[in-house]
Amino acid sequence: MLTNAFRALLLCAALLTGYSPSADAQTIDPFEHGWVLDAEASKLRFMSVKKGNVAETSKFATLSGLITEQGKAQIRVLLDSVDTNIDLRNVRMRFLFFEAFNYPEATISVQLDPAQLRDLHDVRRKFVEVAYTLSLHGVTLEKTADVAVTLISNDRVAITSTAPIAIKLDEFNLEGGREKLQEAASVEIVPVGVVSFDFVFDRAAPGTPPSSAQLTAAPAGASAALETKGEMDREACVGRFEILSHTGNINFSPASARLDPSSYPLLDNLYDIVNRCPSLNIEIAGHTDSDGSDATNQALSERRAGSVSAYLAAKGISQGRMRVVGYGESRPLRPNDSAANKARNRRIEFVVLN
The missing domain is CATH 2.40.128.110 (Lipid/polyisoprenoid-binding, YceI-like)
Known part of the structure; x- marks a missing residue:
């Protein structure tokens, strides 16, 4: 009886104070x-x-x-x-x-x-x-x-x-x-x-x-290593252009200088970097594999580099900041002895001029 009365007393106290034993559990x-x-x-x-x-x-x-x-x-x-x-x-x-x-x-x-x-x-x-x-x-x-x-x-x-x-x-x-x-x-x-x-x-x-x-909708954390805004110093710019030269993600239609739409995301990132390095001029260089004649490859490399320059110019980069050159098949990264190696040799490279 005493136990039951004690429990009833606790229950009455909980009701009066608004406390619930499970509120914190x-x-x-x-x-x-x-x-x-x-x-x-x-x-x-x-x-x-x-x-x-x-x-x-x-x-x-x-x-x-x-x-x-x-x-x-x-x-x-x-x-x-x-x-x-x-x-x-x-x-x-x-x-x-x-x-x-x-x-x-x-x-x-x-x-x-x-x-x-x-x-x-x-x-x-x-x-x-x-x-x-x-x-x-x-x-x-x-x-x-x-x-x-x-x-x-x-x-x-x-x-x-x-x-x-x-x-x-x-x-x-x-x-x-x-x-x-x-x-x-x-x-x-x-x-x-x-x-x-x-x-x-x-x-x-x-x-x-x-x-x-x-x-x-998650915001970036306080220590986020995201790209900072604003102009970058020369070292940061040069390093980025060198890295972009290794991506291999600027693509063209076969035997053509027409940019494939799959290239646009990288080119948009490239535009952002060029835009944030306003004091630097860059060389945009086209390279091909060894398939085809020397003359054909030379012309194709120049036209492909020109297409990249035109894309950047359309977004607002001055043509005067970009030098377009083609090296054809004269500067391969790898021997042209496999499809994979040829794909690596077909590329666009970026070099800071000043």
């Missing part, structure tokens, strides 16, 4: 209200190995993410925000490796199992294997990863990789990017990247479940 539903990524507290890193044993760790500065009330988790990675701590290395990664002008983001999708996490409010930390879908560089693949899910507080949770995640570059058509990096930096790079992550989520407010619109 997570319900049995691990996805209640949904969750939103805390981008500043979250980290996505990848490690690459060059020269046989030199490991470099980089990160992405701009992330967004959510977990819906149904347990669907999504992470969006802005590839332009790749941060290696070195400006021109960032530019190489963006233009040569990730080709962010064509593939601006990567996405990670996971359907979390509520049954695996229903007791998270009791145990606080669980180790689970999750199946995830990674979309990167135009390729979408399903994989698995071992993660730890930690309930930091009733309204904050961390999802962390517990083992290195190996990403084979050839699975995502990134082998060509690795070759361009090797050529530009004169180093040998291992064809596997190792990824780790620490994603921190905050519970959404009741009645405001997260939506996919929050993924695309």
